[in-house]
Amino acid sequence: MEKIKLGIIGMGNMGSGHFRNVEAGKCPSVEVTAVCDINPQRLETLGEVAAFTDADKMLESGLVDSVLIAVPHYLHPLMAIKAFEHKVNVLTEKPAGVYARQVREMNEAAVKTGVKFGIMFNQRTNPLYARAREIVQSGQLGKPKRLVWIITNWYRTQAYYDSGSWRATWDGEGGGVLLNQAPHNLDLWQWIFGMPKRVRAFCDFGKYHKIDVEDDVTIFAEYENGARASFITTTGEAPGTNRLEISGDRGKIIIEDGKLKWWKLDEAEREFCFSAREGFICPASKYQEFSEPAPEGHPEVLEAFAKSILTGSELIARGEEGLNSLSISNAAYLSTWTDDWAELPVDEELFEKKLAQLREKEKGKPQKK
Amino acid sequence: MEKIKLGIIGMGNMGSGHFRNVEAGKCPSVEVTAVCDINPQRLETLGEVAAFTDADKMLESGLVDSVLIAVPHYLHPLMAIKAFEHKVNVLTEKPAGVYARQVREMNEAAVKTGVKFGIMFNQRTNPLYARAREIVQSGQLGKPKRLVWIITNWYRTQAYYDSGSWRATWDGEGGGVLLNQAPHNLDLWQWIFGMPKRVRAFCDFGKYHKIDVEDDVTIFAEYENGARASFITTTGEAPGTNRLEISGDRGKIIIEDGKLKWWKLDEAEREFCFSAREGFICPASKYQEFSEPAPEGHPEVLEAFAKSILTGSELIARGEEGLNSLSISNAAYLSTWTDDWAELPVDEELFEKKLAQLREKEKGKPQKK
Numbered sequence: 001m002e003k004i005k006l007g008i009i010g011m012g013n014m015g016s017g018h019f020r021n022v023e024a025g026k027c028p029s030v031e032v033t034a035v036c037d038i039n040p041q042r043l044e045t046l047g048e049v050a051a052f053t054d055a056d057k058m059l060e061s062g063l064v065d066s067v068l069i070a071v072p073h074y075l076h077p078l079m080a081i082k083a084f085e086h087k088v089n090v091l092t093e094k095p096a097g098v099y100a101r102q103v104r105e106m107n108e109a110a111v112k113t114g115v116k117f118g119i120m121f122n123q124r125t126n127p128l129y130a131r132a133r134e135i136v137q138s139g140q141l142g143k144p145k146r147l148v149w150i151i152t153n154w155y156r157t158q159a160y161y162d163s164g165s166w167r168a169t170w171d172g173e174g175g176g177v178l179l180n181q182a183p184h185n186l187d188l189w190q191w192i193f194g195m196p197k198r199v200r201a202f203c204d205f206g207k208y209h210k211i212d213v214e215d216d217v218t219i220f221a222e223y224e225n226g227a228r229a230s231f232i233t234t235t236g237e238a239p240g241t242n243r244l245e246i247s248g249d250r251g252k253i254i255i256e257d258g259k260l261k262w263w264k265l266d267e268a269e270r271e272f273c274f275s276a277r278e279g280f281i282c283p284a285s286k287y288q289e290f291s292e293p294a295p296e297g298h299p300e301v302l303e304a305f306a307k308s309i310l311t312g313s314e315l316i317a318r319g320e321e322g323l324n325s326l327s328i329s330n331a332a333y334l335s336t337w338t339d340d341w342a343e344l345p346v347d348e349e350l351f352e353k354k355l356a357q358l359r360e361k362e363k364g365k366p367q368k369k
Numbered sequence: 370m371e372k373i374k375l376g377i378i379g380m381g382n383m384g385s386g387h388f389r390n391v392e393a394g395k396c397p398s399v400e401v402t403a404v405c406d407i408n409p410q411r412l413e414t415l416g417e418v419a420a421f422t423d424a425d426k427m428l429e430s431g432l433v434d435s436v437l438i439a440v441p442h443y444l445h446p447l448m449a450i451k452a453f454e455h456k457v458n459v460l461t462e463k464p465a466g467v468y469a470r471q472v473r474e475m476n477e478a479a480v481k482t483g484v485k486f487g488i489m490f491n492q493r494t495n496p497l498y499a500r501a502r503e504i505v506q507s508g509q510l511g512k513p514k515r516l517v518w519i520i521t522n523w524y525r526t527q528a529y530y531d532s533g534s535w536r537a538t539w540d541g542e543g544g545g546v547l548l549n550q551a552p553h554n555l556d557l558w559q560w561i562f563g564m565p566k567r568v569r570a571f572c573d574f575g576k577y578h579k580i581d582v583e584d585d586v587t588i589f590a591e592y593e594n595g596a597r598a599s600f601i602t603t604t605g606e607a608p609g610t611n612r613l614e615i616s617g618d619r620g621k622i623i624i625e626d627g628k629l630k631w632w633k634l635d636e637a638e639r640e641f642c643f644s645a646r647e648g649f650i651c652p653a654s655k656y657q658e659f660s661e662p663a664p665e666g667h668p669e670v671l672e673a674f675a676k677s678i679l680t681g682s683e684l685i686a687r688g689e690e691g692l693n694s695l696s697i698s699n700a701a702y703l704s705t706w707t708d709d710w711a712e713l714p715v716d717e718e719l720f721e722k723k724l725a726q727l728r729e730k731e732k733g734k735p736q737k738k
Contacts, residue, residue: 145606148519150614157641160648200569202589202597208642218599220571220587228571230587230599237514237616238638238651241623245519247606254610269607272526273577279529282607 004089004306007034007064009055009079011042012164014093015070018302019046026299029306034063055079059086066091066116066309068302072166073098073174077106080319084113091118091305094183096322098174099355100330101348107320117319118305122297123184124191124316128260131290132246132253133192135262142249142268147193147229153240154181154233161211168211170358176213178203178329182233186325187317189231193246195324196221196229198343201332208236212362219332251285260290373458373675376403376433378424378448380411381533383462384439387671388415395668398675403432424448428455435460435485435678437671441535442467442543446475449688453482460487460674463552465691467543468724469699470717476689486688487674491666492553493560493685497629500659501615501622502561504631511618511637516562516598522609523550523602530580537580539727545582547572547698551602555694556686558600562615564693565590565598567712570701577605581731588701620654629659 006022008015015037022030036052037043043051052058059067059082066089069079077097080090090110096119097103110117123129135141154177166172173179178186199221203214215236221229234240243256251265263285265272272283304316327344330351335342337354375391377384384406391399405421406412412420421427428436428451435458438448446466449459459479465488466472479486492498504510523546535541542548547555568590572583584605590598603609612625620634632654634641641652673685699720700711706723 146521146601146603148601150517152515152616155651157645157648157650158643159646163648200571202569202591204595204597207595208639216597218589218597220589222571226573226576228573228585228587230601232515232517232599234515236638236642237621238634238641239621239632239654241614241621245610247521252606252608252610263608265607269605270577272607273605274527276526277528279526279532281526282524285608 001028002310003029003031004066004309005033005064006030006306007036007058007067008032009036009058009067009069010071011035011037011046012070015068016042018068018070018298021299021302026296027303027306029303029310034058034061055082059083059088064088066305069093072172073179077102080106080117081109084109084115087113087115089116089305089309090319091120091302092319092322093120094187094322094325095179095329096319096326098179099348099352100323100327100346101352103323103326104348107323110319116305116309116315118301118308118315119317119319119322120298120301121184121187121317121321122301123188125297125300126294127292128255128258128290128294129188129192131260131292132244132255135253136192136246136248140264141246141251141253142265143270144193144223144225144227145247145249146227146245147189147231148245149185149189149231150241150243151182151185151231151233152237153242154235155238155240156181156209156235158209161209168209168213170212170355170362173213174355175329175333176205176211176215177233177235178214178217178332181235182217183325183329185231185233186328187321188244189229190324190328191321193227193229194223196328196344197224198222198341199328199331199335200341201335203332203336208234212358214336217332219328221328258291258293262288262290264288370397371679372398372400373435373678374402374433375399375675376405376427376436377401378405378427378436378438379440380404380406380415381439384437385411387437387439387667390665390668390671395665396672396675398672398679403427403430424451428452428457433457435674438462441541442548446471449475449486450478453478453484456482456484458485458674458678459688460489460671461688461691462489463556463691463694464548464698465688465695467548468717468721469692469696469715470721472692472695473717476692479688485674485678485684487670487677487684488686488688488691489667489670490553490556490686490690491670492557494666494669495663496661497624497627497659497663498557498561500629500661501613501624504622505561505615505617509633510615510620510622511634512639513562513592513594513596514616514618515596515614516558517614518554518558518600519610519612520551520554520600520602521606522611523604524607524609525550525578525604527578530578537578537582539581539724539731542582543724544698544702545574545580545584546602546604547583547586547701550604551586552694552698554600554602555697556690557613558598559693559697560690562596562598563592565697565713566593567591567710568697568700568704569710570704572701572705577603581727583705586701588697590697627660627662631657631659633657
């Protein structure tokens with residue numbers, strides 16, 4: 001069987017997890033032909049595979065036709081652009097980057113190079129979210145009215161944040177729950193429901209942990225078509241909740257506890273509202289429920305990436321789409337920092353200026369570890 | 370059996386409903402001895418009871434020791450103050466009034482007079498909300514972290530809004546879903562979780578109906594103790610949701626679909642967070658579920674009001690507490706009108722000025738009916 005020749009850049013938690021998935025045979029179209037990490041200790045126990053401490057050397061070696069990028073967030077676009085220059089296909093971890101400009105530039109480089117470019121939004125493989133997207137995007141839910149996502153089950157202890165000096169710092173990670181945990185949900189939000197035109201967000205920084213970045217967030221978003229969204233996330237609540245509700249002119253769907261519940265109205269609410277003669281009646285609806293187990297996610301995204309290179313089939317998430325979720329989180333920071341609305345696309349210059357100030361300020365502080 | 374002598378002021382939907390409840394024997398400590406409405410047609414089919422078209426005359430008649438006020442919102446404080454002047458006990462419909470100043474003045478009059486003063490927050494009789502309050506207020510949920518209430522099942526058709534010319538106008542009703550439907554939920558919010566210090570709210574006016582007032586609202590609120598709240602309500606979604614979630618340092622409760630679900634942590638999350646050695650673990654919790662049928666509500670509040678007069682027992686909701694939910698809705702309007710934060714207590718002068726402008730503007734428009 002034909003396989004892609006994959007190099008993994010970054011052999012930390014995520015990179016070594018992907019390596020093990022391939023070794024375990026979960027991605028039959030992938031062969032890991034090289035690994036790379038600036039820390040040589042991380043390369044010691046990986047067997048026969050070629051090991052590099054310099055990504056450029058790996059890319060120049062001719063051993064790989066594709067890379068999986070699993071380094072700290074700021075470096076995602078940098079490594080991707082390097083790979084594009086070598087005409088090497090790229091699957092990057094989320095988030096796409098830390099600030100919109102670098103991601104936009106990465107996307108432009110990808111288009112120019114023409115190689116395959118994917119991003120590890122593994123939660124898109126969950127059939128319930130895929131079904132939600134299908135219901136919304138096909139128009140079966142009618143004109144969108146509202147999305148509410150309470151996604152507070154990203155609980156993390158202080159030990160988690162203390163496990164790496166780059167974690168939960170402006171300079172090392174570029175953000176907190178919005179950059180590390182919630183990108184999956186921000187991506188699903190925009191994938192299912194589309195992009196808002198402006199947001200008003202409320203980030204609390206270091207509320208539940210000894211960190212500089214945000215660990216508690218509420219985002220309110222407005223859409224051009226009149227729809228509204230509320231997105232609530234934190235790493236400081238236990239037990240958390242993961243409940244997505246979307247309503248439209250033709251009914252409502254809720255995803256919670258491994259189930260998708262769907263109320264489908266017999267007629268459009270907007271018509272019912274003005275034709276009904278009574279004041280207190282509701283349009284009738286039919287109820288359906290779906291319960292479909294989610295796959296692991298990571299191996300499926302990697303395998304689909306390999307297949308798209310080998311056969312031209314679809315990616316699970318196109319790399320360029322990483323800009324969308326990042327733009328929402330960039331806007332959420334900007335809104336909090338300016339205590340005002342933030343329009344989308346975000347003001348890239350203002351965002352970078354504010355972020356640079358925070359990174360600078362942090363340097364004066366004692367190191368976390 | 371001893372009974373209070375109740376006069377009902379306003380024999381519209383609510384007033385005549387209360388009348389029927391008493392007639393049906395649901396309030397054994399109440400005798401309706403008089404009714405009052407400016408529309409004499411509404412008084413025709415009520416049998417033997419003394420009927421007035423002037424509230425002053427009823428209060429002067431000596432036929433009543435108590436009144437139930439069920440007139441349009443602006444008149445609640447006005448009628449209550451009249452009654453207090455006659456040393457007559459007052460049970461008023463919600464909301465307490467339209468703007469905080471008039472309600473504050475009503476409350477001051479009530480205290481001065483010393484009669485019983487209650488408000489028709491009938492949803493407080495729902496044992497699930499009472500249990501939630503007990504869990505939160507007793508400290509069993511630990512320090513409060515967040516409240517999220519999606520209360521979008523107040524669906525109303527255009528026919529509802531067309532059913533009375535005062536409805537859903539600034540001059541007649543003083544507001545929309547926040548003043549008419551959601552006061553119950555705003556009251557339960559503050560009753561269970563306490564009063565926020567500031568809110569940032571997003572009201573959409575006439576979004577789903579041909580009305581001037583709001584029919585779609587998202588409120589974000591901040592507490593002095595660091596807690597956060599999100600409150601989402603509308604009369605334009607079907608089928609709607611009614612889901613209240615409250616989290617604290619000791620766990621979480623959810624009320625939805627007639628059930629209260631309670632996750633009680635074995636130890637405080639704030640301690641666990643800093644003592645845990647692992648990054649991805651959660652504190653353990655015990656789960657309990659309660660399902661208790663809610664009573665009708667209205668008769669229970671009226672009967673408790675009568676009992677409090679006859680025996681000195683507790684009211685279900687003290688009239689003075691009506692100021693709390695009204696203050697939240699006043700702040701939500703103010704925040705939307707100024708596109709900025711609104712502090713609590715609200716700026717009464719600014720609120721009245723803005724409201725007066727809207728009432729004035731409305732007068733130039735053609736009548737709704």
